[in-house]
Amino acid sequence: MSIRINPSILAADFVNMESALHSISSADLVHVDVMDNHFVPNLTFGPGMVGRIQDVSPIPLDVHLMIENPERWAPGYAELGAFSVTFHAESTSDPVAVARRLREIGSRAGLALKPGTDVEPYLELLDEFDQILVMTVEPGFGGQKFMHETMPKLRLLAETATRTGSELWLQVDGGITEDTIAVAAEAGANTFVAGSSVFASDNPALQIDTLRQTASRHAHDHRANR
Numbered sequence: 001m002s003i004r005i006n007p008s009i010l011a012a013d014f015v016n017m018e019s020a021l022h023s024i025s026s027a028d029l030v031h032v033d034v035m036d037n038h039f040v041p042n043l044t045f046g047p048g049m050v051g052r053i054q055d056v057s058p059i060p061l062d063v064h065l066m067i068e069n070p071e072r073w074a075p076g077y078a079e080l081g082a083f084s085v086t087f088h089a090e091s092t093s094d095p096v097a098v099a100r101r102l103r104e105i106g107s108r109a110g111l112a113l114k115p116g117t118d119v120e121p122y123l124e125l126l127d128e129f130d131q132i133l134v135m136t137v138e139p140g141f142g143g144q145k146f147m148h149e150t151m152p153k154l155r156l157l158a159e160t161a162t163r164t165g166s167e168l169w170l171q172v173d174g175g176i177t178e179d180t181i182a183v184a185a186e187a188g189a190n191t192f193v194a195g196s197s198v199f200a201s202d203n204p205a206l207q208i209d210t211l212r213q214t215a216s217r218h219a220h221d222h223r224a225n226r
């Protein structure tokens, strides 16, 4: 089974973004949090900054849109060349249309679920997405505590993906540390977003390696197709 570690640059020094990006070049993807101060009570940056990150990053971009109206804005991030663009289920009435547009442009399409959002309505639609992001904190801020109560949702997704032979990536985001990555890997996650635990470390590359090894030890072999 492939394990992916995606550091979140929300925890990086925004003024030294290029060197922060180079410090995580051994990761799989760089997780880029776009917040609009409407969908979440915090503000980061928009397409201009993400375009510059795309220009200088040694690894591809995993864009996470915590914004309203993804119909309007999400395609632009795919057009910038993002490897994956994830938008929130709670922010649109037609997630399938947004995902189809992203795939048409050439990005992987991701659907994110807040901790309180049920996954059941989306289980029939999993083929429309390349990844599902199970938020393990309330979206908006880094440095929060991992919510263990989100694990049943992840387990249900992992069981469904295994049963249907789906190649869906299952991503978790929020409070991922050496301890919680083991819990999420055991529940079926294969893609891990980590902000503070990577960027607060003196040696981000070593921390990425430690997280990867810990997740690999706890991942389930029967999910080898993902």
Ligand SMILES: O=C(CO)[C@@H](O)[C@H](O)COP(=O)(O)O
Pocket (backbone or CB within 6 Å): 008, 010, 011, 031, 033, 064, 137, 138, 139, 140, 141, 142, 143, 144, 173, 174, 175, 176, 193, 194, 195, 196, 197
């Ligand atoms: O999307 C978000 C927060 O909304 C995350 O990507 C955080 O940036 C994760 O940070 P840590 O919890 O790992 O510090």
